[in-house]
Amino acid sequence: MKTVKEFMNENVVCLSPDDTIFDAAKILSQLNIAGAPVVEKDKIVGIVSISDIIKFIDIKLGKLPKIDTPGLSTLLLALVQMQKVHSDFKKELKKITATKIKDVMTKNVITVSPLQTMVEVAEIMEKHDINRLPVVDDGRIIGIVARADIIKSLIY
Secondary structure, X not given: OOEHHHHOEOOOOOEOOOOEHHHHHHHHHHHOOOEEEEEEOOEEEEEEEHHHHXXXXXXXXXXXXXXXXXXXXXXXXXXXXHHHHOOOHHHHHHHHHOOEHHHOXXXXXXXXXXXXXXXXXXXXXXXXXXXXXXXXXXOEEEEEEEHHHHHHHHHO
16 A cells, blocks of 8 residues: 555645745745645644635635636735735735734644555545645654645556
């Protein structure tokens, strides 16, 4: 059986609960990743995704304009487009993007062990409709496994 340890990414980008959603969006976009664990004192306290940030901004500003461009740049394109639409947008956006990750992250994080099978990971992701799972060993994050890794496990 193929295990998580064989396919997980060991270079995990972690964010702090006190980082702002602006900083998180910038980091996620620059690294072309859709989400990251939130860690405090070497312990996972949450997970945040571009979707979490978009939903939060959507609630605060009202419905974001539709953008047909797929990918992680969607959020940044939406923000640029919003700037053109709202005259007081900069002031409101500055206040919103100063929001801390701890206020928008998912707090009940599902994790997996490095010894679990990729089949188990696929089942967990499907059951909970999630795209990435932190890999934890002895209470410490040692990697992350994403849906793309499931595909890799089928190929290799």
